[in-house]
Amino acid sequence: MTQSIKVGIVGYGNLGRGVVQALRQNKDMELVAIFTRREPEQMKGEAGDNLRFEHISTVEQFKGSIDVMILCGGSATDLPEQTPFIASMFNTVDSFDTHAKIPEFFESVHAAAKKADTLSVISTGWDPGLFSLNRLLSEAILPEGKEYTFWGKGVSQGHSDAIRRVPGVKAGVQYTVPVESVINRIRSGETPELQTREKHLRQCFVVAEEGANRDEITQTIVNMPNYFADYDTTVTFITEEELKTQHHGMPHGGFVIRSGVTGEGTKQIIEFGLKLESNPEFTASVLVAYARAAYRLKKDGLSGAKTVFDIPLGYLSPKSADELRKELL
Amino acid sequence: MTQSIKVGIVGYGNLGRGVVQALRQNKDMELVAIFTRREPEQMKGEAGDNLRFEHISTVEQFKGSIDVMILCGGSATDLPEQTPFIASMFNTVDSFDTHAKIPEFFESVHAAAKKADTLSVISTGWDPGLFSLNRLLSEAILPEGKEYTFWGKGVSQGHSDAIRRVPGVKAGVQYTVPVESVINRIRSGETPELQTREKHLRQCFVVAEEGANRDEITQTIVNMPNYFADYDTTVTFITEEELKTQHHGMPHGGFVIRSGVTGEGTKQIIEFGLKLESNPEFTASVLVAYARAAYRLKKDGLSGAKTVFDIPLGYLSPKSADELRKELL
Numbered sequence: 001m002t003q004s005i006k007v008g009i010v011g012y013g014n015l016g017r018g019v020v021q022a023l024r025q026n027k028d029m030e031l032v033a034i035f036t037r038r039e040p041e042q043m044k045g046e047a048g049d050n051l052r053f054e055h056i057s058t059v060e061q062f063k064g065s066i067d068v069m070i071l072c073g074g075s076a077t078d079l080p081e082q083t084p085f086i087a088s089m090f091n092t093v094d095s096f097d098t099h100a101k102i103p104e105f106f107e108s109v110h111a112a113a114k115k116a117d118t119l120s121v122i123s124t125g126w127d128p129g130l131f132s133l134n135r136l137l138s139e140a141i142l143p144e145g146k147e148y149t150f151w152g153k154g155v156s157q158g159h160s161d162a163i164r165r166v167p168g169v170k171a172g173v174q175y176t177v178p179v180e181s182v183i184n185r186i187r188s189g190e191t192p193e194l195q196t197r198e199k200h201l202r203q204c205f206v207v208a209e210e211g212a213n214r215d216e217i218t219q220t221i222v223n224m225p226n227y228f229a230d231y232d233t234t235v236t237f238i239t240e241e242e243l244k245t246q247h248h249g250m251p252h253g254g255f256v257i258r259s260g261v262t263g264e265g266t267k268q269i270i271e272f273g274l275k276l277e278s279n280p281e282f283t284a285s286v287l288v289a290y291a292r293a294a295y296r297l298k299k300d301g302l303s304g305a306k307t308v309f310d311i312p313l314g315y316l317s318p319k320s321a322d323e324l325r326k327e328l329l
Numbered sequence: 330m331t332q333s334i335k336v337g338i339v340g341y342g343n344l345g346r347g348v349v350q351a352l353r354q355n356k357d358m359e360l361v362a363i364f365t366r367r368e369p370e371q372m373k374g375e376a377g378d379n380l381r382f383e384h385i386s387t388v389e390q391f392k393g394s395i396d397v398m399i400l401c402g403g404s405a406t407d408l409p410e411q412t413p414f415i416a417s418m419f420n421t422v423d424s425f426d427t428h429a430k431i432p433e434f435f436e437s438v439h440a441a442a443k444k445a446d447t448l449s450v451i452s453t454g455w456d457p458g459l460f461s462l463n464r465l466l467s468e469a470i471l472p473e474g475k476e477y478t479f480w481g482k483g484v485s486q487g488h489s490d491a492i493r494r495v496p497g498v499k500a501g502v503q504y505t506v507p508v509e510s511v512i513n514r515i516r517s518g519e520t521p522e523l524q525t526r527e528k529h530l531r532q533c534f535v536v537a538e539e540g541a542n543r544d545e546i547t548q549t550i551v552n553m554p555n556y557f558a559d560y561d562t563t564v565t566f567i568t569e570e571e572l573k574t575q576h577h578g579m580p581h582g583g584f585v586i587r588s589g590v591t592g593e594g595t596k597q598i599i600e601f602g603l604k605l606e607s608n609p610e611f612t613a614s615v616l617v618a619y620a621r622a623a624y625r626l627k628k629d630g631l632s633g634a635k636t637v638f639d640i641p642l643g644y645l646s647p648k649s650a651d652e653l654r655k656e657l658l
Contacts, residue, residue: 021592025472102658103651123658130466130599132658133642137459139657140618140645141611143354187604253598262610263350269604270459275516276598281591282470289469309643309653313462316469324638326432328468329452329461 004030005295007288008062010086011072012036012043012053014250015095018284019070020051026288028318032066035059063089067298068291070094072284080105084112087120087305091298093291095125095283102128110305119298120305124290125283126274127151131256133308134272138258142268145260146191150178150199154252154279162227163204166220168212171240173247177201183255189267191259202233205247207240252279289316333359334624336617337391339415340401341365341372341382343579344424347613348399349380355617357647361395364388392418396627397620399423401613409434413441416449416634420627422620424454424612431457439634448627449634453619454612455603456480460585462637463601467587471597474589475520479507479528483581483608491556492533495549497541500569502576506530512584518596520588531562534576536569581608618645 005028009016012034023031033052036043040053047053054062069086071094073079079096086092087109096105102123113120123129127149135147152175159174178200185192192198204221208214218235222228238246253274260268276282290308293315297306314324334357338345341363352360362381365372369382376382383391400423402411408425415421416438425434431452442449452458460478468476481504488503507529514521521527533550537543547564551557567575582603589597605611619637622644626635643653 018592025591099658103655106654128658130470133466134601135657136642136646136653137462140621140642140647141459141614262354262614263347263607266607266610268606268611268614269602271600271602271604272463273600273602274598275600278592278595278597281595282597285470285591285597292469307654307658309650309658310641312639312641313465313469314638317465318469321638322432324465325435325636328464329428329431329457329636329638 004028005292006030006032006065006067007291008032008059008066008069008090009034009072010036010056010059010069010082011078012038012047013072014280015284015287016072018278018281019072019287021281022285022288025285026292026318029288029292033062035069059086060089066090067295068093070287070291072287080108083109083120083122087113087118088116089118091118091294092120093124093287093294094120094122095129095287096123097125097128099128106305106307114304117303119294119303121290121294121297121307121311122305123307125286126276127254129283129286129308130274131254131272134256134270135258136309138256138260138270138272142258142260142262142270144262145258145268147256147258148183148186148194148199149254149256150183151254152176152178152200152252154254154276155250159202159204159227162224163206163221166217166224168209168214168217170207170209171243172204172206173243175203175205177203178254183257186257186259187269187271189259189269196230197232200231202228202231204228204233204235205238205243206235207243208237249277250279252276252282292316292318333357334621335359335361335394335396336620337361337388337395337398337419338363338401339365339385339388339398339411340407341367341376342401343609344613344616345401347607347610348401348616350610351614351617354614355621355647358617358621362391364398388415389418395419396624397422399616399620401616409437412438412449412451416442416447417445418447420447420623421449422453422616422623423449423451424458424616425452426454426457428457435634435636443633446632448623448632450619450623450626450636450640451634452636454615455605456583458612458615458637459603460583460601463585463599464587465638467585467589467599467601471587471589471591471599473591474587474597476585476587477512477515477523477528478583478585479512480583481505481507481529481581483583483605484579488531488533488556491553492535492550495546495553497538497546499536499538500572501533501535502572504532504534506532507583512586515586515588516598516600518588518598525559526561529560531557531560533557533562533564534567534572535564536572537566578606579608581605581611621645621647 043053069090163172372382492501584602
């Protein structure tokens with residue numbers, strides 16, 4: 001190993017904490033500082049270890065001493081502003097995941113990074129990210145076929161928030177659950193046309209306020225448009241204690257399956273799956289691998305916005321091309 | 330679509346036939362000719378459609394009129410000579426799959442291609458190839474973890490040949506079968522140390538010659554060193570008719586599973602799997618997608634030998650970068 005890659009983190013929620021942990025597993029990388037909108041001194045107290053926190057307003061002073069910034073803000077409001085701003089000074093990696101807005105986000109980041117001669121890898125993580133890679137790969141290899149993406153079993157933050165807004169609900173969590181029997185049909189070669197309802201179930205675990213009408217809560221949830229009305233939804237009432245002990249994790253995962261044909265109707269199936277005990281820790285690990293790629297692409301003289309589609313996978317590994325051919329090909 | 334990619338095929342066995350079929354699914358590519366060591370006129374008779382066959386000795390005359398040659402010879406003796414030879418005139422793609430000899434093969438092809446200013450993608454297919462990509466990807470994302478590759482259920486050509494060399498055996502086929510119960514342990518988070526015998530079974534279906542000693546055949550097979558002695562092997566005697574009707578396909582497949590940890594022992598599992606009714610047709614489809622990539626890399630001004638690790642996945646798809654970001658990210 002020659003020189004370590006100097007990394008900064010912007011934002012210290014679940015994802016930022018995951019990045020701190022992931023960096024410890026990668027000996028060729030070094031964490032310089034974590035940038036936050038909150039009071040750096042207070043953060044230090046909370047985090048309780050030797051991390052260096054800096055206020056986001058000081059970020060410009062770190063130009064030249066940080067190779068890549070890993071952006072850990074949310075896609076709704078943080079990243080659309082943060083990525084172009086940070087890309088005007090640093091190479092960046094983010095996990096922008098609002099699928100419909102990716103083209104627009106790409107253009108805005110690309111303009112900022114091109115102007116500053118920096119390199120930004122956008123929309124990494126697992127969906128978009130690893131799932132996207134597999135959708136592309138399997139479509140390119142099996143152009144005649146049908147593709148399915150299933151998510152879960154996992155916690156959906158948006159749906160959990162929706163439950164908590166229902167009157168009478170004190171707390172709650174929602175799991176998206178793929179329908180196993182349908183996946184098995186696809187794995188055995190069927191290519192069904194599927195309605196929303198047939199692909200996923202939604203399981204809600206709800207802590208009701210004292211005296212709340214549980215039937216009313218249940219009806220409000222299962223009939224909620226956009227979130228639950230199109231799905232088979234179950235609502236289970238639990239205690240606050242049960243919520244804390246049995247539902248504190250952030251598991252997730254899913255599958256991308258392509259069922260294609262070659263020749264005269266020969267069936268060929270490609271499947272990629274994830275089973276994650278912690279969604280943010282895994283997403284953080286993907287961000288860190290792509291931070292290595294961002295650093296190297298910049299070293300190669302490239303600039304502008306890139307996606308997972310533009311990057312040779314060899315750039316993700318700390319191993320040399322020789323080692324990769326010898327050990328992993 | 331602007332101009333189609335002009336493709337040649339070298340070798341017309343199962344793989345070459347698969348490439349002809351795969352090209353028909355890719356509208357941006359056009360088959361110019363198939364090169365063979367056999368008599369072109371006779372091939373035309375056998376193939377029975379509008380394919381153009383040429384003797385391999387005429388290949389040089391096609392310089393300038395073929396963009397990429399897809400090499401469909403075997404790894405044992407054909408490709409080590411064929412790839413450097415063809416790479417001295419054309420861009421190439423092959424599926425060289427002798428894992429231990431890949432570094433040496435790479436050097437030899439790289440030298441030839443660099444000298445001729447052509448580009449060669451070596452060792453594509455699914456293992457090496459797609460499985461290699463997934464080994465790299467999951468190791469880069471989960472550096473602390475354990476990885477397993479399982480093959481099958483599928484026909485192993487080498488093991489089938491070994492059976493056929495046993496005295497008293499008229500014909501036969503061997504299936505490599507992954508041990509499902511072990512895969513399920515890994516999927517549920519265990520990371521066992523596995524002996525060869527615990528990962529795969531070997532199922533042999535044998536047609537015996539009349540009057541042959543079946544017990545002797547069975548003992549010879551199950552005790553054969555390198556091939557069967559380290560495995561739990563079953564031998565089932567069948568009729569020639571059964572062999573033809575029930576064992577004529579060339580199915581294969583398998584899984585690459587990485588079980589890793591992030592943070593404080595959080596389990597994360599990445600799995601990639603293939604279920605193929607035809608191994609050669611699928612391998613051919615991978616070759617064709619990488620032929621597109623070879624053509625484009627050369628257009629970008631690159632030359633020399635490349636592997637799947639060096640190539641952005643976007644190069645495999647006929648879609649533009651804009652379309653990919655919009656539709657697949």
